[in-house]
Amino acid sequence: MKRMSTDMRALAVEDDPRIAADLQAALTAAGFRVEVTGDGEDAWFLGDTEDYDLVVLDLGLPALDGLAVLKRWRANDRTMPVLVLTARGTWQERVEGIEAGADDYLPKPFRMEELIARARALVRRAGGHAAALQEAGELSLDTNRMGVAIRGVPVQVTALEYRLLAYLMQHRDRPVPPTELLEHLYGDDDAREANALEAVIARLRRKLGPGVIGTRRGFGYFLEAA
Amino acid sequence: MKRMSTDMRALAVEDDPRIAADLQAALTAAGFRVEVTGDGEDAWFLGDTEDYDLVVLDLGLPALDGLAVLKRWRANDRTMPVLVLTARGTWQERVEGIEAGADDYLPKPFRMEELIARARALVRRAGGHAAALQEAGELSLDTNRMGVAIRGVPVQVTALEYRLLAYLMQHRDRPVPPTELLEHLYGDDDAREANALEAVIARLRRKLGPGVIGTRRGFGYFLEAA
DNA sequence: GGCAAGCTGACAGCAAGCTGACAATAAGGG
DNA sequence: CCCTTATTGTCAGCTTGCTGTCAGCTTGCC
Structure with missing residues (x-):
């Protein structure tokens, strides 16, 4: 892997392989070094041990639920910005997402451009300058x-x-x-x-x-x- | 950042007495010290002179319109977080609300749980406001x-x-x-x-x-x- | 040498964007 | 309630510059 001027790491947690591929492409194009996983356990471990500048988290995961992952991160004082993706329109998920410690959420389906825009805003708010x-x-x-x-x-x-x-x-x-x-x-x-x-x-x-x-x-x- | 448990003041501006009562109950349960008013003039005066950590503002007010109240606050450099409620959930109103200086927006009818969640999110990230x-x-x-x-x-x-x-x-x-x-x-x-x-x-x-x-x-x- | 992959300048077609005019709708005033 | 005015979407025609195609050329490879 070659060097980037600024090294912004992003973790995408998404089990749908097509969306996952899109996420990876969009985030990479936006200047992030991207890691992808569709497994909740894996996601939890990565987020707990690695330092990411941004996490994109899909709630609709099999096995270990995305919300549970997020709560366990927050319980361990992992404070990286987390952007939550929710299935369309279910208000419960949005509520739970926010209370679990999400920094922003985006209902599906969404435009990649909007996701990138929000991701940049999150990273900027978190202090680091977005890697452009x-x-x-x-x-x-x-x-x-x-x-x-x-x-x-x-x-x-x-x-x-x-x-x-x-x-x-x-x-x-x-x-x-x-x-x-x-x-x-x-x-x-x-x-x-x-x-x-x-x-x-x-x-x-x-x-x-x-x-x-x-x-x-x-x-x-x-x-x-x- | 202030602590939720110590002393968080909230102002609820809502003319419908039933909804107002619900708001008061929910916000109180969430740990806020709540004041309620259904009058626009009164709301404007309170928001301008008192220091609140959160304002829940209904746009459908008699007499003085909620949007006008919000604009007058912002014009006077009152930067407390404002969560706007509107009955007619049209897209234009949302834009107007946000451009008038609202920090978040909730269309009626809504679940109290969601309002509380959003209110907490607002208070948590209270601070960054757009320059005038x-x-x-x-x-x-x-x-x-x-x-x-x-x-x-x-x-x-x-x-x-x-x-x-x-x-x-x-x-x-x-x-x-x-x-x-x-x-x-x-x-x-x-x-x-x-x-x-x-x-x-x-x-x-x-x-x-x-x-x-x-x-x-x-x-x-x-x-x-x- | 011969073949295929790749390069380049020229050029025409085409699509993105601009503008003035006009009609329909919304807003306001008496 | 009608009249006036402002706002704004649509249309047609136009300008600009992007981009695909073509023809001919160069380079590498066997």
């Missing part, structure tokens, strides 16, 4: 302002270019195959020619200069000097 | 008077325009995507065309002049910084 900066080599990516800078000098990129960079940054420990990038940028429903991606890469390279986006022929693209 | 005057570049917003000024010169804006500006101000560190603005201004239940937002932006720009509201194509709108 991700770096790889000379490239730095401000996930909050959606800004890109090379060696500190801001560079203007388009939305598509930004998404591409963000995805590479998220997976900077490996070369990302063109097929995967195409699917992430456009979705498999909308079929684009492979050359479209190459065009985006070319334009980005012209803006960022050499030595930022590398190619491993046959494997994919990656951020250099990460 | 917010600025970004040449633009300044007076959140108490709902007033807008550009370079010190007051500009008259409509309620909708103000809400848009307030939201941009609240998130002035990032570009706000149109989808998010649409959701905030109208709510997802009421679907508007995307162009409605552009129309509001255009009108605002004409009033405020250039260099205030910026656009980052593909990312969203933002307030130009100093």
Whole structure:
């Protein structure tokens, strides 16, 4: 795992694998180092022994209930900010969540953007500055302002270019195959020619200069000097 | 932070005698020293002169409206946490309440348990209040008077325009995507065309002049910084 | 050398966003 | 209760700049 400018750790406790994957993606994109678990026992142990800057906790867990986990954390003086996810509209859960020591709650279904916004607010309120900066080599990516800078000098990129960079940054420990990038940028429903991606890469390279986006022929693209 | 068990004062402003009685009972049981009034004028006077740790405020008051009371408090720098109750749980009222300075909001009918939970949460994190005057570049917003000024010169804006500006101000560190603005201004239940937002932006720009509201194509709108 | 993967400049299509006009609705005043 | 005014959503036409495609080229690999 490569270094981030600020090291914000987040724990996501969610048993639905699809939501869990979304959580991980969104939080990672927001600059958190994310750990995911769907098991209540596991969650309790992690939250009790590790230091997180944020916990996203789903109440609808099998086995050990999310509320019980939260109460046991609070009973042990674990004071990290906890954002609780509740099934839709059940007022009891909200009440219990707050009384158990949740710092904020979000009813399902929710928008990832809102979750990120609330998560940042929580972290900021807790004292730490939200980790908005991700770096790889000379490239730095401000996930909050959606800004890109090379060696500190801001560079203007388009939305598509930004998404591409963000995805590479998220997976900077490996070369990302063109097929995967195409699917992430456009979705498999909308079929684009492979050359479209190459065009985006070319334009980005012209803006960022050499030595930022590398190619491993046959494997994919990656951020250099990460 | 004060202790709940020692001496927490709460003011309940509610004209319906039955609900008022319930409020008093529940808050007392929760450890508050409770005072109740059903008169807006009386409430305003009490809130302005006495020090409360919590206010529960019903908007549906005769004579002096609850919202007006709240605004007058905030205008006088009374920063105690206020939990607003409203009968008509419309989305607009919630916005108005929060923008008038409410710290939380509860639609009727509600469960007493939930009210107590929210009240406790409010008291627990009592402290952080939005500043009365917010600025970004040449633009300044007076959140108490709902007033807008550009370079010190007051500009008259409509309620909708103000809400848009307030939201941009609240998130002035990032570009706000149109989808998010649409959701905030109208709510997802009421679907508007995307162009409605552009129309509001255009009108605002004409009033405020250039260099205030910026656009980052593909990312969203933002307030130009100093 | 030959093939396939990848690069690049040019360009046209297209989508995001802007604006003025207008109608419908809401608010206010007599 | 009617009249007046302000607010605001919708529409049509327009501008801008993003982005996919194409053609031709370079590079690596066998």
